[in-house]
Amino acid sequence: MKPQEVQGIRSDIGTVGVVLDPYPSQVKVVRPARGWWGGVKKGFVTGASTSVAIGVVAPVPGGTLIGVILAPFAAVAGSVYGAVKALPAKKVDETEAILDKATVSLKAMNLRGAFVTTVVNTGNERTGWEFVHLPDIGPQAREEVVNYDQLEIPGIDSILEIRIETSGLVGRFHIDPPTSAFVELSTRLIRVSDNKILVEDILSCESEERTFVQWSEDGGHYFIDAFRSCVPPLAEKVVDDFFLVRPIPAR
Amino acid sequence: MKGMLDRLLRIPGIRRLVFPGIAIFAVTAACSIPVVGLQPEYPPVEKRTFSRVTEFVEVRSLAPTLQWEPFPRSTDREADKGGSLDRMGELTYELRIWKTTTGESGKLVYAREGLTGTHHTLEKPLEPGTRYLWSVRAGFTMDGRSQVIEWGLAGYLLRDQTVPNESCFRFKTPENAPSP
Numbered sequence: 001m002k003p004q005e006v007q008g009i010r011s012d013i014g015t016v017g018v019v020l021d022p023y024p025s026q027v028k029v030v031r032p033a034r035g036w037w038g039g040v041k042k043g044f045v046t047g048a049s050t051s052v053a054i055g056v057v058a059p060v061p062g063g064t065l066i067g068v069i070l071a072p073f074a075a076v077a078g079s080v081y082g083a084v085k086a087l088p089a090k091k092v093d094e095t096e097a098i099l100d101k102a103t104v105s106l107k108a109m110n111l112r113g114a115f116v117t118t119v120v121n122t123g124n125e126r127t128g129w130e131f132v133h134l135p136d137i138g139p140q141a142r143e144e145v146v147n148y149d150q151l152e153i154p155g156i157d158s159i160l161e162i163r164i165e166t167s168g169l170v171g172r173f174h175i176d177p178p179t180s181a182f183v184e185l186s187t188r189l190i191r192v193s194d195n196k197i198l199v200e201d202i203l204s205c206e207s208e209e210r211t212f213v214q215w216s217e218d219g220g221h222y223f224i225d226a227f228r229s230c231v232p233p234l235a236e237k238v239v240d241d242f243f244l245v246r247p248i249p250a251r
Numbered sequence: 252m253k254g255m256l257d258r259l260l261r262i263p264g265i266r267r268l269v270f271p272g273i274a275i276f277a278v279t280a281a282c283s284i285p286v287v288g289l290q291p292e293y294p295p296v297e298k299r300t301f302s303r304v305t306e307f308v309e310v311r312s313l314a315p316t317l318q319w320e321p322f323p324r325s326t327d328r329e330a331d332k333g334g335s336l337d338r339m340g341e342l343t344y345e346l347r348i349w350k351t352t353t354g355e356s357g358k359l360v361y362a363r364e365g366l367t368g369t370h371h372t373l374e375k376p377l378e379p380g381t382r383y384l385w386s387v388r389a390g391f392t393m394d395g396r397s398q399v400i401e402w403g404l405a406g407y408l409l410r411d412q413t414v415p416n417e418s419c420f421r422f423k424t425p426e427n428a429p430s431p
């Protein structure tokens with residue numbers, strides 16, 4: 001978007017109502033292979049696909065064909081490696097149980113409430129516009145489209161609608177991959193008078209990487225901390241990108 | 252299409268122009284480093300040819316002087332058709348440095364706001380032999396409101412992700428550095 005367009009949009013903003021979806025986000029978790037059989041299956045896929053991928057990118061004539069021919073052997077080697085390296089099923093189950101408990105603790109911490117409060121406070125402190133939290137307004141279900149012009153929200157001319165779309169642990173497909181805790185938001189700035197979406201973006205936060213077992217250490221302390229740590233930077237990112245950043249040409 | 256290409260390549264001397272041109276384009280495309288925000292001047296951004304991310308460039312001391320290009324750049328002036336940058340009020344820079352953690356993230360170890368120049372010497376030393384991510388952005392007032400530009404990023408640009416992320420500028424401190 002050009003600076004003039006952004007300025008045009010922002011010049012119409014008066015008071016911003018902030019709404020955050022109340023429904024649970026979609027959860028995506030990249031798990032390690034569970035037990036030796038899980039290791040065999042993941043190792044098979046990893047071995048075969050690695051062989052083909054190397055063949056495709058190798059600067060050798062017929063590299064792809066060689067990669068495909070070697071794929072069954074790589075798959076067998078990968079299966080053996082996976083069977084040896086995979087975590088015992090019991091360990092995976094124990095880790096999942098700890099992370100489930102940590103997830104319950106996270107919900108009890110009301111990070112959603114902390115997040116929306118941080119967005120409102122950051123907006124009020126840094127932008128010069130007035131930000132107001134509207135707790136009872138906004139989408140109540142994933143597919144719901146809210147017609148804000150039909151609602152009684154006096155004094156609010158723009159809605160900052162934030163939906164926490166996805167969260168979880170993201171990483172590569174591997175036997176025991178390091179993963180990052182992540183949160184992905186879908187954010188829209190909507191004009192109340194005609195429900196026009198002025199700006200929309202998908203914003204995300206990713207933590208440091210740890211293995212599945214490492215996330216569960218100390219009762220899931222790192223796991224909880226990773227999601228809690230995403231609250232301030234994500235709130236700052238929303239306010240920055242929607243209300244403060246002047247677009248400049250990239251090189 | 253093929254016929255057109257054949258006819259084009261039959262033009263005398265065209266092969267001598269086209270093929271070096273393609274080679275130069277390919278090399279330039281592979282070597283050029285995409286940057287958003289202010290380009291660092293020290294430490295510079297370096298990237299291996301087919302790498303997605305930039306290199307951790309070694310700085311000379313544990314309290315290096317980080318330097319970046321000034322805002323607005325000539326490209327910003329050219330893009331500013333309405334001349335709004337002429338109404339720009341007080342201009343300052345914000346600097347953040349993160350110590351890398353596992354993966355491509357980091358822990359904030361140094362932050363300064365309100366810097367008036369395009370360089371900053373760290374006021375406390377960093378750890379030796381350690382990798383850091385850093386970024387800088389300009390902030391200013393215009394028509395009574397605050398504005399900032401995006402955090403500087405290079406390489407594979409993760410513009411929709413919070414900082415720090417793997418696109419932040421990078422440096423590493425020397426193992427045996429002179430005292431600052």
